[in-house]
Amino acid sequence: MSRFVDLLLETARTRGAERGITTGEPHAPVRSTWGEVHQRALRMAGSLVRGGVGRGTAVAVLAGEPVMIAPAVQGVWLAGGSVTMLHQPTPRTDLGEWAEDTVRVLDMIESKLVLLGAPFDQLAPVLRERGIGYLLLGELEAGEPLAEVVESEEDQPALLQLTSGSTADPKAVRILHRNLFANMTAMVEASELDVDDDIMVSWLPLFHDMGMVGFLTVPMTVGLELVKVTPVEFLTGPLIWADLITRHRGTITAAPNFAYALLGRRLSGVDDDDRYDLSTLRLALNGAEPIDEKAVASFTAEGARFGLRPECVFPAYGMAETTLAVSFAPLLSGLRLDTVDAEELESGQRAVPAEQGRSFALLGKPLRGIEARIVSPEGQVRGEREVGEIQLRGEAVTPGYLTVEGPVATQDADGWLATGDIGYTVDGELVICGRQKDVIILAGRNIYPTDIERAANTVAGVRAGNAVAVRIDAGSRRERFAVVVESKHAGEAEQERRIKKDVGARVFESVNARPTAVLVLPPGTLPKTPSGKLRRAAAGQQLAGSIAAESQG
Template sequence: MSEFMSQLLGPALETGRGLWSGPSTDLTETSWTEISARAAIMAGRLQSLGVGHGSRVAMLALDPADVAPLAQAVWMRGAALTMLQQPTPQADLGEWQAGCRSVVAMLGIEHLVLGEPFLAVADGFAEHGPTIVRLDDDWGTTPGDLVDCAEEDIAVYQLTSGSTGSPKAVAISHGNLHANGIAMRGGSLGTPEVDVMVSWLPLSHDMGMIGFLVTPMAFGFKAVCVSPLEFLRSPLNWLRIITDHRGTITAAPNFAYSIIQRRLARVEQNAHYDLSTLRFALCGAEPIDPAAMRGFCAAAGRFGFSPNAVVAAYGMAEATLAVSFAGLGGGMTVEVVDSEQLAGGGRAVPVTAADDAPAGREVVLLGRPLSGMEVRVATGAQADPGPRVVGELLIRGAAVTSHYLTTEGRLDAVDGDGWLHTGDVGYLTEDGQVAICGRSKNVIIVSGRNIYPADVERVAELVDGVRRGGVVAFGTSAAGRPEELRVVVEVGGGDLDHREIQRAVARRVFDRIGVSPKVLTRPRGAIPKTPSGKIRHVEAKAVFAGVTV
């Protein structure tokens, strides 16, 4: 039996804790012991359907109390699980289902398990091959046989961001899961008998599934997991659940903290929110805006939140989940580096607050690599060029995947020495902390300078009338002409003057970045995003690059 399964079916059941799920106003508890017992019965049904070692099972369900036992049942049978991506509120349902079917075909999914609210689309999947298994069916009473799993056996095929358009799945093994779980525990994730993990993150995303369902299930934490719809309906539901369950650990992308900051600004201080129990509020999954996080800390501080609880992190599905955590209890650490040296010289040179100091860019430090994880920087000239040299980040470790599955078949994820090229551009500090500047494929080169989209997007968001999280920047070029900077901003309805917003964005970007952009305004929801809320830069460029400004 793999170490992961030994932990899941042994010590994790001894803490007496469990999973709280359901509507945020009526959460119910299911102990991990009860979930494991239900999983054994579900494994029996899967066994009768032919699910065994090496099988691939996909799932679409909203309730974490359905997902948890099904995941265990799949692993008991020696199979691999894929959580299909759920549609966003703005998604075209026809396109979403077509994308899911392409994933099912790519992975060779033999069985698709459907729960609410996806039972209505069962026929649309059944006619394309997989056996449909409904959660509301009779699953019987006979437990399944436990299949012995090796460390290299695949437990999860995790879809990468945007996979419904061009499918690619990260193969996460039993060994990967165990290594990353142990590393996160060592990174002060917590104590199962004491800590309470709270999440609304989608279970199709690695932070939601691995971080807040698999990890507490494997170590026996109390986990409070609700559907992302609970956050979308009312973001402050997140804080109410933390308050009611005295949550100590939570996580979200940067945009969610920004939303909470704005909502709390309209809430009276005597409202029933108590955030004083939080000791680990992770921010990751997208570039961290230090100004937005400072705003969140100030707004949440009125309700007992300590800024020292913020944990800036670096992670990716290819690392199972986490690569680095900032030090616990230290809050967000930001350094200011010379903008010109960063853009033109490829070095992150710290600057001071002196009057004659060069213009600086704030960079959030993401901590040192977790135990068992290595990070290094590679440039075109050399690997490991030393601290503060900007280049592509490479990672290596027991939690790093060995391969992907794509429409072209299996694709190795690491080189001959075990290093995975992340595509992230960044640097390491003198004490080994990770800092991210952007994605290599998204870097905009104007007059020999490297412009990082996140820097432009943060500046543009400050203009009145521009939606936070509704900005994308990219470079465009025509034959014989240098690359130019283009910014697309989402604006609200009403009597807003779009031309004035365009001029204001252009002025602010030029003043801060030193490059004059072409600015395009669009309504809310026009900019394409992944299901986890990240901007799809490549798709946005394809959509907007040819639009006349």
């Protein structure tokens, strides 16, 4: 029997009436205990089993309201199935393309069933036209509850987590029950979660692993209080995040770097120092994208007016391939930086300490049950402060992907997963420099696109977090790069000239290399993943013609 499901059932039985989930903020908040969620899940599971769902059945979920998603995914697990959270269409999405991409995903995971909930229940006709089977979440609770939980095995998939790549070429990480249990319990231990006192506050999307595993599955499984809103509520009014922490006395939250930068900017415009109380926060996890010390400094400086302690910043490293987390920084240590000599890093592949140079966040030691090593391009294991690819091994590591071409293994013969991340270790702690596929090689130097992008983001008029470094002629002797930024001044000739000049100058100051071209585009142009990360390779493909024209002009 799955230890994960066992723990879920034990929590519902022993703590179900004590802790729960609050949804519907800020307009119509409703709190449901985890016991109530479990009872709804049993009724949904009963309907699913009677409808043919059983051990190993892949079930997709498309819904926006956490109050419906929580019992739905638990119901699938109680019925013996695996869960896939589908990417959600936005108002700008072409529904025809989205439907075709969704069919491709469902074929890949071998699912014939979508659980459909508000606000996406209006897409029922789109699914029906393409022969996609669906059930409305609101109707699943009508039947009798499941009499006996369908037993799942440890090596059975619990989550088929879609990656953040192209929706037209999908890939799903096979997260087994044993992977989920191992990573969840290690995270609970490393973060010293207190089920009696901790209160999680989150707006993270549930189709992303940090939202789905960290801020729904964990609190539901161990019985932790959770306040959950949708990304739309945060993006339309970022200060709701601070408001929820204040009113609910939140102790734990998490987000990618860009969100802390955004919240810091919004807090700077608040005149009343008593409007928010962020003093209850003990962990503000920062992960899912590179950590920018300037963004963190802005967040902590502005947050200090409202009682925020800088030591609550909690840098982390993770990926869906390890279920969620790889490493956590030491508790209450805040953001710690490792500054290294830029030339040694770029040319010598060594992280030599220096007073000035490149600075990277220290991300802590691997969690219990995870091993890490640094490997050279030739496959040799590297030593302390030697740069190479990070490889991982352990109980939380997925055995493979599902792709449109079929299953693909992730581990080598010795169980190591090649992450594609470039980094090094300091006293056993992991440091990430960048993604292997994104590194720009100029005259034997390895230049990391995050350094270029941070420099571009300091230019007035560039939309914060919307600058991307694009490789040109990758792998050739004449490899070059361009910088593409978004700005509300796109189309204004004089402003565009200034932005291009300033970006080129700032980038040269930062990495001692000039971009071949600088493009200034309107807001909303750059391609992003469903979770909001910029897609460098896609940007290069999408803008290849414009970059070529700009570089010749």
